[in-house]
Amino acid sequence: MWLSGGRMASVGRQSFGSCFRVLGRRGCNTAAVMPEAAGFEGVSDRSDLQDFSVCSSDSFWAAVARQRLSWIRPFHTVQDCDLSQGRIRWFEGGKLNVSVNCLDRHVHTCPERVAVIWERDEPKSEVKLSYRQLLEMTCRLGNLLRRRGVKKGDCVTIYMPPCPLAVASMLACARIGAAHNVVFAGFSADALAERIRDAQSSTVITVNQGVRGGKVIELKKTVDAAIQSCPTVQQVFVAMRTENPVVMTAKDVAMEEEMAKEDTVCEPAGMDSEDTLFLLYTSGSTGKPKGLVHTQAGYLLYAALTHRYVFSYHDGDVFSCVADIGWITGHSYSVYGPLANGGTTVLFESTPIYPDPGRYWEMVQRLKINQFYGAPTAIRLLLKYGDKWVHKYDRSTLKTLGSVGEPINTEAWEWYHRVVGQGRCPVVDTWWQTETGGICIAPRPADPDAEIVPGMAMRPFFGIKPVLMDTEVYGSSFVTSNDTSGALCIAQPWPGMARTIHNDPQRFTETYCQPYPGYFFTGDGAYRSKEGYYQITGRLDDVINVSGHRIGTAEIEDVLNQCSAVAESAVIGFSHSIKGQGIYAFVVLKKSIDVQEADVTRQINDMASKKIAKYACPDYIQFAQRLPKTRSGKIMRRVLRKVVDSELEGLGDLSTLDDPEVVQEIIQGHHDLL
Ligand code: ATP
Ligand code: MG
Numbered sequence: 001m002w003l004s005g006g007r008m009a010s011v012g013r014q015s016f017g018s019c020f021r022v023l024g025r026r027g028c029n030t031a032a033v034m035p036e037a038a039g040f041e042g043v044s045d046r047s048d049l050q051d052f053s054v055c056s057s058d059s060f061w062a063a064v065a066r067q068r069l070s071w072i073r074p075f076h077t078v079q080d081c082d083l084s085q086g087r088i089r090w091f092e093g094g095k096l097n098v099s100v101n102c103l104d105r106h107v108h109t110c111p112e113r114v115a116v117i118w119e120r121d122e123p124k125s126e127v128k129l130s131y132r133q134l135l136e137m138t139c140r141l142g143n144l145l146r147r148r149g150v151k152k153g154d155c156v157t158i159y160m161p162p163c164p165l166a167v168a169s170m171l172a173c174a175r176i177g178a179a180h181n182v183v184f185a186g187f188s189a190d191a192l193a194e195r196i197r198d199a200q201s202s203t204v205i206t207v208n209q210g211v212r213g214g215k216v217i218e219l220k221k222t223v224d225a226a227i228q229s230c231p232t233v234q235q236v237f238v239a240m241r242t243e244n245p246v247v248m249t250a251k252d253v254a255m256e257e258e259m260a261k262e263d264t265v266c267e268p269a270g271m272d273s274e275d276t277l278f279l280l281y282t283s284g285s286t287g288k289p290k291g292l293v294h295t296q297a298g299y300l301l302y303a304a305l306t307h308r309y310v311f312s313y314h315d316g317d318v319f320s321c322v323a324d325i326g327w328i329t330g331h332s333y334s335v336y337g338p339l340a341n342g343g344t345t346v347l348f349e350s351t352p353i354y355p356d357p358g359r360y361w362e363m364v365q366r367l368k369i370n371q372f373y374g375a376p377t378a379i380r381l382l383l384k385y386g387d388k389w390v391h392k393y394d395r396s397t398l399k400t401l402g403s404v405g406e407p408i409n410t411e412a413w414e415w416y417h418r419v420v421g422q423g424r425c426p427v428v429d430t431w432w433q434t435e436t437g438g439i440c441i442a443p444r445p446a447d448p449d450a451e452i453v454p455g456m457a458m459r460p461f462f463g464i465k466p467v468l469m470d471t472e473v474y475g476s477s478f479v480t481s482n483d484t485s486g487a488l489c490i491a492q493p494w495p496g497m498a499r500t501i502h503n504d505p506q507r508f509t510e511t512y513c514q515p516y517p518g519y520f521f522t523g524d525g526a527y528r529s530k531e532g533y534y535q536i537t538g539r540l541d542d543v544i545n546v547s548g549h550r551i552g553t554a555e556i557e558d559v560l561n562q563c564s565a566v567a568e569s570a571v572i573g574f575s576h577s578i579k580g581q582g583i584y585a586f587v588v589l590k591k592s593i594d595v596q597e598a599d600v601t602r603q604i605n606d607m608a609s610k611k612i613a614k615y616a617c618p619d620y621i622q623f624a625q626r627l628p629k630t631r632s633g634k635i636m637r638r639v640l641r642k643v644v645d646s647e648l649e650g651l652g653d654l655s656t657l658d659d660p661e662v663v664q665e666i667i668q669g670h671h672d673l674l
Contacts, residue, residue: 034309034446034462036064046447053462054492060463061090061495065301068340070105071096072270075297081493084517086509089274090298090495097268098277098300099142099175102339103135104268114344116164117318119363121211121350126367129164131342134171137164139266140259141172147262148235148253150203152177152269155279157201159192159223161185161210162325162347165239165255167335169205170278170325174296177269179276181291184326185210185217186631189225191655195281196230198291198503204233205255207241213354220246227251273297279502280328282434288653290511291502292434299437300340302496306438306461307337309446310428311400317370318397320346322360322378327632328434329404333373337438352378357385361393361420372420373402373430377633379412384567384590387419395420401427404439406634407536407554409561413455431457431536433522435512437496440464441534455558458533465491468528469516471540471550478519479528485550487540488526489519525552542637544573544581546615553637556618559611560585563603565595570627570635571618574644584644585618586627586666597623622673628662639663643670 031038033046040063043052053060058078065075075094081087106113111132118127129137150156156173158180160166166182173180181199183192185206196204204227210217220238224247227233238248239255248254277296281289307313319338323329325347338345346367352360352374360382364372382389401421403413408429417427426448431441441457441464444450452458460466467478468486479486497520501508515521525537537543537552544551553571560569568588576582589600601621608616628636642651643666654660 036067039063046445046450049446050460050462054465057463057492057494061301064305065091065094065297065495068304069096069297069301070101075273079493079495083493083513083520086500086505086513088493088497088499090295090493091273094273094297095270096273096297097175097271098296098336099138099171100268101300102171102174102336103131103138106131106339106342107135110342113342115339116167117344117346117367118162118164119320119346119348119350119367120163121214121354123350123355123359123362124366127164134164134168136264137168137259138171138175139264140262141165141168141255142175142266143262144237144255144258145172145178145203146176146266148203150176150178153179153275154203155179155181155199155201155276156203156205157192157196157199158182159185159204159206159219160239160325161207161212161219161241162330162334162349163207163241164347165207166325167339167347170331170335171339172266174271174277175266175268177271177275179278181279181281182326182331183281184324184631185219186212186324186326186658188655189222192222193226193229194655195289195291196226196233198281199279200232201230202232202234203237204235205237205239207239208246209242209244211242212349213351216242216244224249271296274499278331280331280434289656290504290507292498293500293502294437294496295499298495298497300336302438302494303332303337304340306442306445306496307333307343308341310430310439310442310444310461311371311373311402312444312448313338313341313343313371315342316344317399318344318346318368319371319373320348320363320367320369321373321402322346322348322352323373323375323404324632328437329373332438352382353385356389357382358389358392361390361395364395364398365393368397370397371400371402372398373404375405375633376403376408376412377406377629379403379408379416380561380568383412383415384592386592390419395422398425401425403427403429404432405632407538407558408455409554409558410455411562417454426452427454428452429455429457431524431534433524435498435522436490436494437498440490440494441466441536453529453533456529456533456535458535460534463494466526466534467491467519468526469519469521471525471543482528482532483530485525485527485537487516488522488524488534488536489516490522491519493520539637542572544571544583546573546576546581546583547579549613549615551612551616555612556583556585556608556616559607559616560587560604562611563600563607565589565593565600565603567591568627570637570640572637572641572644574641576619579615582619583616584620584622584640586622586624586640588624588627620673622666622669624666624669626659626662626665628666629658630656631658633658640666643667
């Protein structure tokens with residue numbers, strides 16, 4: 001079951017003092033688990049290594065950083081962090097260049113290895129670029145940016161769909177020491193403008209038009225509209241994704257034409273470890289998007305290490321993360337992680353159902369993909385269309401399947417495992433956030449044989465010490481027992497974590513550091529099983545209290561989604577005069593199944609009381625055509641809460657909403673129901 005009651009068990013304080021002991025086991029080869037760990041004395045298996053990485057964090061990260069990154073100048077201090085103050089600094093004294101780490105060093109050893117496969121929207125028209133070609137593209141662009149006045153410390157906004165020039169733009173910024181701010185190229189002009197203004201960019205990089213799901217999207221026009229309210233913008237580089245010309249203004253620069261005039265060698269800037277690498281605004285599921293700041297060495301190291309060990313990535317594998325580069329998942333696992341590891345990464349420009357629901361699996365067959373990393377929302381969507389779209393294609397190259405972004409409900413997990421992965425590929429449910437820089441909890445870090453429990457993120461990554469706190473009392477101490485739930489915090493810093501919020505350092509400390517002083521507060525809830533495995537139960541704001549029973553909305557949704565006619569659901573709590581909070585469920589039915597709503601209601605109530613408890617039966621069920629989602633595909637429960645609470649004036653920031661019309665449909669449906 002998802003979450004056993006969700007009640008807090010005994011709370012106490014525990015010190016991490018000297019939890020690492022040399023166990024002295026023989027016969028295990030640590031180098032086989034993780035070659036970087038070969039020199040750690042007394043570490044003989046994965047569990048020792050986990051303890052070592054947490055308890056001797058400085059030694060662990062210093063050794064890994066020396067081995068995995070190429071430094072211009074070595075660091076003198078591994079970390080200088082104080083979470084209670086919001087001070088997070090790693091590898092100080094060190095200098096490096098991220099683009100050199102992602103490109104040049106692989107060009108020296110294997111220049112013709114494919115770095116990027118661009119899976120264009122038009123099926124079967126992929127474009128491959130070798131490390132040599134990507135370096136040349138990056139250098140030309142770096143030289144162009146420099147020539148046009150972009151300096152170290154500037155922040156360039158990138159508004160492009162996933163494509164090699166977008167990756168080269170990110171790396172060109174890194175090469176010359178500018179920070180980048182990638183904005184998802186599906187956001188409206190207003191949302192883009194807000195992010196450009198907050199980042200104070202004077203340069204924007206875009207394409208004439210985007211193409212997605214067979215439709216042309218006028219990206220350059222959106223930029224034109226956005227910069228009307230962005231006085232800082234002085235130039236816009238425009239690459240040509242389609243052949244259709246667009247109106248160019250005095251500020252616009254024809255990117256490819258100008259790049260062709262540049263040299264293919266570009267001197268990399270020597271960057272301090274703690275210089276900013278990029279800003280990235282969160283997806284905005286809960287409120288106003290935050291511009292999180294990630295820096296050079298720590299972020300790159302963490303992205304590279306998690307990419308290699310969470311997915312068991314081996315040299316020569318083809319890795320495919322289908323997230324857009326506008327999200328942190330695209331940053332860490334389409335770009336920085338794979339490239340730092342000299343891997344081959346697929347950039348996916350299309351949608352899971354274009355030209356048909358077999359798109360992902362046809363791509364897997366054609367590109368011989370080994371690791372596939374996607375979101376539960378897409379899995380739930382494809383599941384609706386049935387197995388035949390999967391069976392049509394050869395998936396024998398697949399070795400690992402990953403999930404990220406939301407809790408993956410049982411039905412989706414099982415379908416992904418059984419149908420897509422033919423029951424032989426491990427499914428890794430990876431938990432992390434824009435704030436964490438990379439994956440923090442995942443089933444199999446560096447252990448290809450470890451047990452996997454369906455729908456659980458399970459084990460912390462190296463250097464991560466998760467703890468569960470009492471959700472009722474901020475500032476309290478953590479729960480030591482197992483089979484318990486609480487607020488998920490991380491007890492010590494790690495190199496990949498965000499350093500601050502751009503322009504709002506106070507919001508950073510208030511949001512993440514102050515609720516439980518000395519700990520990083522994630523805002524998510526988790527359950528720790530008897531075995532000590534973690535399961536994310538959703539955002540803490542999504543926990544509801546029905547007649548004194550605390551229950552995660554994800555737990556109820558998981559059961560609802562198991563009803564045969566239900567495609568998707570969203571559950572929220574509302575104020576109830578007797579129970580404290582009641583349960584309101586929004587349910588989307590599968591298109592292919594013909595059912596009466598009354599029958600589904602009966603089935604939902606049966607399942608909820610059987611699988612959870614009587615109190616988990618929804619008070620209201622609203623059948624809807626669609627649910628409001630962020631552009632990254634996450635359900636926006638805060639909007640649903642406002643509709644149910646009749647607070648239509650205060651729907652909040654809707655700039656990240658995928659389709660505003662859905663909100664009207666939901667409001668109408670709510671009126672009809674009551
Ligand atoms: P905002 O912070 O602006 O509200 P967001 O939290 O959706 O937006 P992201 O950083 O992209 O922005 O998402 C991280 C969140 O996604 C996590 O805090 C968690 O709630 C959810 N999440 C990510 N991966 C998982 C997972 N494997 N299981 C459950 N939830 C997940
Ligand atoms: Mg968040």
